[in-house]
Amino acid sequence: MLTLVNSPSPDQQNMARDLTEVFYRQMYTIRKVEQNLLDLFAQGYITGTVHTSMGQEACDVGVVNSLDRSKDIIFSNHRAHGQFLAYCDDVEGLIGEIMGKETGVCLGIGGSQHIHRENMYTNGVQGGIVPNAVGAALAEKIKGTGAITVVFLGDGTMGEGVVYESFNIASLWSLPVLFLLIDNGIAQSTPKHLEHAGELETRAMTFAIDSASIEADDVNKVYSTACEVVNKVREHSRPFFLHVKAARLGPHSKGDDTRSKEEIESLKQKDPLLKISESLPVGLRMEIEQKIDVRIQTAVEKAMLASHPGLEQLRRV
Amino acid sequence: MLTLVNSPSPDQQNMARDLTEVFYRQMYTIRKVEQNLLDLFAQGYITGTVHTSMGQEACDVGVVNSLDRSKDIIFSNHRAHGQFLAYCDDVEGLIGEIMGKETGVCLGIGGSQHIHRENMYTNGVQGGIVPNAVGAALAEKIKGTGAITVVFLGDGTMGEGVVYESFNIASLWSLPVLFLLIDNGIAQSTPKHLEHAGELETRAMTFAIDSASIEADDVNKVYSTACEVVNKVREHSRPFFLHVKAARLGPHSKGDDTRSKEEIESLKQKDPLLKISESLPVGLRMEIEQKIDVRIQTAVEKAMLASHPGLEQLRRV
Amino acid sequence: MEKDPNAILLGEDILDPYGGAFKVTKGLSTKFPQRVFTTPISEASIAGLTVGMALRGMRPIAEFMFGDFITLAADQIVNHAAKYMGMYGDQMKLPMVLRTPVGGGRGYGPTHSQSLEKMFLGLPMFHILAPSHFVHPGEILVQAISGSYPTLFLENKLLYPEVLKLEQHSGVINRTVHFDEHNYPVVVLSNFPDKRKADIAIVAYGGISRLLGPVLNQLAQEEIWITACLPVSLSPLPIKHIQATTEGIKKILVIEEASPAFGWGSEVSAALYDAHAGQLDGPILRIGAANSVIPASKPLEEKVIVSEEKILSAVFEVMAW
Amino acid sequence: MEKDPNAILLGEDILDPYGGAFKVTKGLSTKFPQRVFTTPISEASIAGLTVGMALRGMRPIAEFMFGDFITLAADQIVNHAAKYMGMYGDQMKLPMVLRTPVGGGRGYGPTHSQSLEKMFLGLPMFHILAPSHFVHPGEILVQAISGSYPTLFLENKLLYPEVLKLEQHSGVINRTVHFDEHNYPVVVLSNFPDKRKADIAIVAYGGISRLLGPVLNQLAQEEIWITACLPVSLSPLPIKHIQATTEGIKKILVIEEASPAFGWGSEVSAALYDAHAGQLDGPILRIGAANSVIPASKPLEEKVIVSEEKILSAVFEVMAW
Numbered sequence A, B: 001m002l003t004l005v006n007s008p009s010p011d012q013q014n015m016a017r018d019l020t021e022v023f024y025r026q027m028y029t030i031r032k033v034e035q036n037l038l039d040l041f042a043q044g045y046i047t048g049t050v051h052t053s054m055g056q057e058a059c060d061v062g063v064v065n066s067l068d069r070s071k072d073i074i075f076s077n078h079r080a081h082g083q084f085l086a087y088c089d090d091v092e093g094l095i096g097e098i099m100g101k102e103t104g105v106c107l108g109i110g111g112s113q114h115i116h117r118e119n120m121y122t123n124g125v126q127g128g129i130v131p132n133a134v135g136a137a138l139a140e141k142i143k144g145t146g147a148i149t150v151v152f153l154g155d156g157t158m159g160e161g162v163v164y165e166s167f168n169i170a171s172l173w174s175l176p177v178l179f180l181l182i183d184n185g186i187a188q189s190t191p192k193h194l195e196h197a198g199e200l201e202t203r204a205m206t207f208a209i210d211s212a213s214i215e216a217d218d219v220n221k222v223y224s225t226a227c228e229v230v231n232k233v234r235e236h237s238r239p240f241f242l243h244v245k246a247a248r249l250g251p252h253s254k255g256d257d258t259r260s261k262e263e264i265e266s267l268k269q270k271d272p273l274l275k276i277s278e279s280l281p282v283g284l285r286m287e288i289e290q291k292i293d294v295r296i297q298t299a300v301e302k303a304m305l306a307s308h309p310g311l312e313q314l315r316r317v
Numbered sequence C, D: 001m002e003k004d005p006n007a008i009l010l011g012e013d014i015l016d017p018y019g020g021a022f023k024v025t026k027g028l029s030t031k032f033p034q035r036v037f038t039t040p041i042s043e044a045s046i047a048g049l050t051v052g053m054a055l056r057g058m059r060p061i062a063e064f065m066f067g068d069f070i071t072l073a074a075d076q077i078v079n080h081a082a083k084y085m086g087m088y089g090d091q092m093k094l095p096m097v098l099r100t101p102v103g104g105g106r107g108y109g110p111t112h113s114q115s116l117e118k119m120f121l122g123l124p125m126f127h128i129l130a131p132s133h134f135v136h137p138g139e140i141l142v143q144a145i146s147g148s149y150p151t152l153f154l155e156n157k158l159l160y161p162e163v164l165k166l167e168q169h170s171g172v173i174n175r176t177v178h179f180d181e182h183n184y185p186v187v188v189l190s191n192f193p194d195k196r197k198a199d200i201a202i203v204a205y206g207g208i209s210r211l212l213g214p215v216l217n218q219l220a221q222e223e224i225w226i227t228a229c230l231p232v233s234l235s236p237l238p239i240k241h242i243q244a245t246t247e248g249i250k251k252i253l254v255i256e257e258a259s260p261a262f263g264w265g266s267e268v269s270a271a272l273y274d275a276h277a278g279q280l281d282g283p284i285l286r287i288g289a290a291n292s293v294i295p296a297s298k299p300l301e302e303k304v305i306v307s308e309e310k311i312l313s314a315v316f317e318v319m320a321w
């Protein structure tokens, strides 16, 4: 079973502060890993795609920490590095994976978009994970484990019909699944107003699914809402639709951003790392950052030296 | 171009009465053709499937007559006999088709579920016609013909994700398409409450599509609502979702009905033919019915004698 | 279902008293109400749920009402079911079965009569099975759901009313069964008693089996000796067993229900040529449906799909080479 | 688009300045803003809209961002696009093109690197085209959309940066072009000048063309003479032209990018055996990708998919027979 590498101190008094510290560690780790990945891509050490979570860390961290890591299930998509690190803190496994090395969490076979560890599964084809998540929720319900399933999806992915099929079934069969929409207002290069008619906030309501909408600039806020929602889903064994407004600070993948400088600058003001870093003493922050920087540097170096997977590691038939 | 075989008299004074007469002719024709089809099936003259519109004639006739047959477009599904007859009154073509004869409107190749004449297209796979209809609406909009497209779907078919994709696109691109949901509360053998969470009435609203809901027991009511709605769609070039509550009086297809006798009896009280027949003088009604009976009898006899299509009539490559 | 509490059934209209469009699931929802789910008309999600359940250790079996609708599950099959087992670098098992009735012959028309298995043949980490009435379909279903792989399980509509033919001898027809690498049966039929070599080897599967009984009987009367090989596993193809069965036979006929272009028979034929080319009298003949839609009109449909007459005339054609 | 006011473009992210994930549509939305539609992420509907527009007389061209997502359009392709032309008993035309980049070699991983065309090969009333850089893809696209059939148009990702090779002679390589029944080109390359017969015939398509130039050059140095046949139309297969090109050549190698099991090469091989069996030295060799997912790790991906080295060693293997 997984445990948080940086698990909150049991000391109740320091709980809030400790949580903030834990969140900052996770968020900074995510940000820094992804900056490294973009650099490595630019230097030619990575091929394929790299969709970063930069700007969305508060959502990833807030939501994942509200789960019971010992049993809850996560499905996610192409933009899952943040959730993965918040889930299991496996920096080495992620960097190795994306660099295509056999030290990667999936031996380098899956790459950035196809990651799996313990109860987390990602897939790079939009939409299809949603019924998978509903199926997982059904399985756990039948097994009686009390686990809930969360599935992350993007605003653009709300274009896929299978999402609505899944809403209907999850509600009809009262399944404990949290549909977690990260609405960053853009899909690849296309702004939301060219993707959608009406409001995304209400899309699940017509299937009798309780819904809520929040901003993702403050990790503590996301966390507390997520805790509430997760409890509800677990207790009532009913689906919930949580609409989280976030900002995609980086390019869609690698370096393809066609938004204006002004737009990106204005988004940067919502950077959730800014907000949380203000609430930590500078000294502590520096200490945290330094440790993480070293850790990531070491992970990158290790991945550089690691071997690529071989044909014998591929399954056939 | 098609014209109504029984077109309303231009005499304004007799308009309403004439319309009722026209509607009755069409509805009675539909009912009678389908009763014949079920008989023919029972006698082994028809194979495959026969999904009848019995009980839904007011909807089919009310909606189709609100269209401009010279240019508007109809897409429909497995249960389209009624709409087809209301559209073009081609009794011979329909019976021939379903009996698999080359006198059928599609040479007997398509059969009950795959019918096409002029601007009407049907397909037996649920859901896929909906984006086809939206594409047709887009094409007509680009061509500037002023045509609108109506697509018939059933309550069960609201389970298909592509329907929601189509709602979104039709609304986003402001396309003149009428989504016409015939909600008979059942899909094959499955009652609506085992198919759907929430209310079907609101499913299109979240895509910013104007919606309305009516009963289909009174053809005149359906017709006047449909006229209004069709005007709106045409004028504003916007989609509309019309939810029509209807009763499926017959089996799903051929003879497979697992509903209780009581349920079917209670549905029969909503039979739209009852209602409309009350508003016509008995003499006139008898005259109409006799003529239609003879016409259908002749069509059946003709189809009996007709040849089956040959291999050379099938397209390849 | 009795034995495995993780077995789950789902599909459209599968509850009693209806019990599914072809009644295959009849009685099960009454016996196991907690584990039989009638679904909305959402094929992509039916497949997607199945995959999700299998990922979490259940053994789900989904029914698609008609094989034609498997198209709606293509993304789940190709990019989800078949990928999860291969792309995570682990040894995950993903036992799940998508059952569906396929084939023509009932006048259902162009979108309800197809044999679309060729869409998924050769897909890595995905199995396709098609029992004939010379094996026990229920046992094979249990075998599939007890195994490791996501599986498409094809039931030819015209086999539903057939009586299983599991005896070793039935009139002139002898039946032997081999087992392939995944332990699925490869049935070998012959219409002659002794150890002689057949005149013609027939390779086929699924619903074609229904036609082979009468055909082999009739050919025995005309003293045309046939060995017929009917693998249950279409993909992966138990080619070693097929090659061993056809070894030394000078004429080969491959039959499938779909049109032969780019079909199952293309692979079988190519692989048999690979093994036997140079030892054959004439080319390998492949037959199947016409390259057109499957028409609703039944007399025309009969001309389009494979029939006893077509097989017989193919046999005579091959004999004349 | 200039010439035909009925030509419509649609797809995800195709508007300027982005101009599509692979930039193929760049500039078009600026030039024809009324006829270029960026769509939501709704592949089934993209295909469905395309079919609907074609039914109503437009000539729509849709882009699928990756060929892997064509799975989501499978129902539209099989049960709608391909059926409308055949099932209504009329002579309807349905010109529409679904364009999509396919293939591996860029490290995109298991769900963004596939060549899934085998799913639709052999589908009646549906065409599949795969230009190489030995033909003009733009001209073929215009030809397809000006024709009668719904068409899947495959663009190998690795061909995008390639320079077109349309000259008759380029170093040792000679290029001739035949035209098939639908007037699509069948390119024949050879690496020898005279009228002698080649040692080996290679049959391939699409992105494999990129590898053939270097391979043919190198083999010329080793005095191994090759005739390579590259049809643009994968399905229907211009088998007469392929058979004519390979006639009299004693060794045949069939290459495709996907795994060879139940693939394009299976049909080509079976059909070439049908024509030439008995005249060949050894079996027809088919090569393609490994029967696994396409891994993200690029060095491993290179071992999985077809490469120059693999083709060369296949050639040497065949030569040794």
Ligand SMILES: Cc1ncc(C[n+]2csc(CCOP(=O)(O)OP(=O)(O)O)c2C)c(N)n1
Residues within 6 Å of the ligand: A078, A079, A124, A125, A126, A127, A153, A154, A155, A156, A157, A158, A184, A186, A187, A188, A248, A252, D012, D041, D043, D065, D069, D072
């Ligand atoms: C079925 C499918 N269609 C298209 C794509 C290509 N694609 C990858 S990410 C993306 C945009 C997704 O946007 P959104 O859902 O908003 O997520 P975000 O990238 O903003 O996190 C697209 C179109 C895909 N991966 N899968």
Ligand SMILES: Cc1ncc(C[n+]2csc(CCOP(=O)(O)OP(=O)(O)O)c2C)c(N)n1
Residues within 6 Å of the ligand: B078, B079, B124, B125, B126, B127, B153, B154, B155, B156, B157, B158, B184, B186, B187, B188, B248, B252, C012, C041, C043, C065, C069, C072
């Ligand atoms: C994609 C698909 N799935 C399943 C079916 C089988 N089927 C035919 S009609 C039907 C029920 C449809 O119910 P509804 O949409 O309510 O229409 P109704 O029959 O009531 O008119 C089903 C499941 C089908 N034709 N297509």
Ligand SMILES: [Mg+2]
Residues within 6 Å of the ligand: A154, A155, A156, A182, A183, A184, A185, A186, A187, A188
């Ligand atoms: Mg987004």
Ligand SMILES: [Mg+2]
Residues within 6 Å of the ligand: B154, B155, B156, B182, B183, B184, B185, B186, B187, B188
């Ligand atoms: Mg219904």
